[in-house]
Amino acid sequence: MTFANVGTFGATPGHRESLVDILTRRNAALAGAGCLLYEVGVNESEPNTVFVVELWQSAEQHAASLQLPEVQAAIAEARPMLSGQMGGYRFEVAGSPLRDDLG
Template sequence: MYGLIGRMLAAPGKREELLAILLNGNTPMPGCRSYVIARDPASEDGIWITEVWDSKEQHAASLDIPAVRETISKARPLIAGFAERFETEPLGGTGV
């Protein structure tokens, strides 16, 4: 499996708007076992995204799904940047 944990930064004052886009744009993605979007309680602009995939290749392929591309297009103007990014190798657990 392939895991990705990242902290995204919304443009100042735009976190809730960005969260709404990310949550409403959530679509089934082949190979995706878990996709969690969360507020960062330590940062007014921070968002954590935690993903678990069957493979790194399926994660990369998800970027070609039309609904995913549309969500990225809508979200991009509200993203100030990416603060942290960690790749992991999930072994199992609940919902995985």
């Protein structure tokens, strides 16, 4: 079943764009690990927050991806820019009106 991880990362003041730069770098290893979608966004009403929407083939593949060297390097680079405020939701996708192959 498809797995979704939708969350927020708090950025330290003045570092939101640098955090976005790290999170949006091309990373072919994610697709190979089962990532179907990885979207990063901002909202000007929340200047120290980065929003991330991930869609994975499974929760297990998402968890395993966190051990990839490329992902570990990005985490290490981003860590000093994070405020520690995080939020979000994780869920198994029940379906979509746009695609027949989810769920």
